[in-house]
Amino acid sequence: MKAHIWVMPKLTVLDPQGKTIHNALSSLGYKTVQSVRQGKFFVLELEGLTRAEAETQVGKISRDVLANLVIEDFRFEIIE
Amino acid sequence: MKFGVVVFPGSNCDHDTHHALGTVLKQPVEFIWHQSQQVNGFDAIILPGGFSYGDYLRTGAIARFSPVMRAVEKFARGGGLVLGVCNGFQMLLEAGLLPGAVLRNHGLRFICRHVHIRVENTETPFTCAATPGQILKIPIAHSDGSYFCDEATLADLERNGQIIFRYTTSDGRPDGRDDAAGNPNGAIANIAGISNREGNVAGLMPHPERAVEAALGSADGQVIFRSMIETLVRQVGVSA
Numbered sequence: 001m002k003a004h005i006w007v008m009p010k011l012t013v014l015d016p017q018g019k020t021i022h023n024a025l026s027s028l029g030y031k032t033v034q035s036v037r038q039g040k041f042f043v044l045e046l047e048g049l050t051r052a053e054a055e056t057q058v059g060k061i062s063r064d065v066l067a068n069l070v071i072e073d074f075r076f077e078i079i080e
Numbered sequence: 081m082k083f084g085v086v087v088f089p090g091s092n093c094d095h096d097t098h099h100a101l102g103t104v105l106k107q108p109v110e111f112i113w114h115q116s117q118q119v120n121g122f123d124a125i126i127l128p129g130g131f132s133y134g135d136y137l138r139t140g141a142i143a144r145f146s147p148v149m150r151a152v153e154k155f156a157r158g159g160g161l162v163l164g165v166c167n168g169f170q171m172l173l174e175a176g177l178l179p180g181a182v183l184r185n186h187g188l189r190f191i192c193r194h195v196h197i198r199v200e201n202t203e204t205p206f207t208c209a210a211t212p213g214q215i216l217k218i219p220i221a222h223s224d225g226s227y228f229c230d231e232a233t234l235a236d237l238e239r240n241g242q243i244i245f246r247y248t249t250s251d252g253r254p255d256g257r258d259d260a261a262g263n264p265n266g267a268i269a270n271i272a273g274i275s276n277r278e279g280n281v282a283g284l285m286p287h288p289e290r291a292v293e294a295a296l297g298s299a300d301g302q303v304i305f306r307s308m309i310e311t312l313v314r315q316v317g318v319s320a
Contacts, residue, residue, distance in 0.1 A: 016184050068138055070181040
């Protein structure tokens with residue numbers, strides 16, 4: 001069982017890295033790109049948990065460690 | 081009276097802090113290893129600057145879970161004086177001992193230079209030796225130092241006098257009109273340092289330990305350590 005976790009800067013938080021990447025894409029001529037936000041992607045391998053237990057544990061890990069909820073949001077998927 | 085300077089893997093201002101307190105200010109000071117389970121016998125704890133755990137995940141995020149931080153949290157919640165400088169400030173934010181977070185600098189650059197900060201509240205254990213509105217010349221050295229919090233938290237910080245240092249210019253006026261020009265990293269409301277509501281825990285991005293002797297280009301950082309010493313002398317009644 002695996003967990004995929006996405007951590008993204010909150011929409012209310014300025015993301016200077018995303019903005020810089022957006023500027024670079026614009027200068028390369030990609031006029032269709034309206035905005036860029038940069039986040040993090042985690043893959044956890046899990047063992048010995050039911051799906052429900054995994055969801056609870058991954059939620060706790062995301063809240064307590066992987067994301068800083070002052071500036072970031074997260075979502076995750078459990079993959080069998 | 082005894083100061084403790086915590087050493088994490090990747091700390092790089094621990095010796096500067098030890099030098100500032102021990103050699104320059106002649107105070108008893110000892111290092112505390114990050115694996116230590118307790119901080120008994122110390123009257124003030126300093127979390128120094130550096131790149132603990134390589135700044136992996138987020139600055140200060142991994143250090144926050146090291147064994148010594150449980151003891152530091154207990155010490156802080158019991159009213160002990162805790163000062164976090166730069167990476168130490170980031171740890172205090174991650175640990176929830178101070179509100180808010182830091183973001184990547186707005187210009188995305190690592191900035192290492194002297195800045196000017198104004199003392200906004202002199203009624204704290206970290207600023208009581210300063211004069212109201214005093215402007216200190218102290219260096220910063222960080223990539224992730226842009227302080228951020230939500231509006232409700234910012235209002236709380238303002239109302240409770242928890243914003244103790246703001247970036248400004250060398251001759252920054254107390255009304256704050258020059259502050260934006262002196263903001264090196266885009267910090268919200270020009271915040272360079274804050275304290276907790278109780279006032280016993282504080283953190284700042286600038287490095288006072290790197291500004292304690294004229295040879296370093298400024299001795300203004302001394303006032304922060306002198307404030308802590310004065311506070312402890314009053315509290316423990318031990319002469320400095």
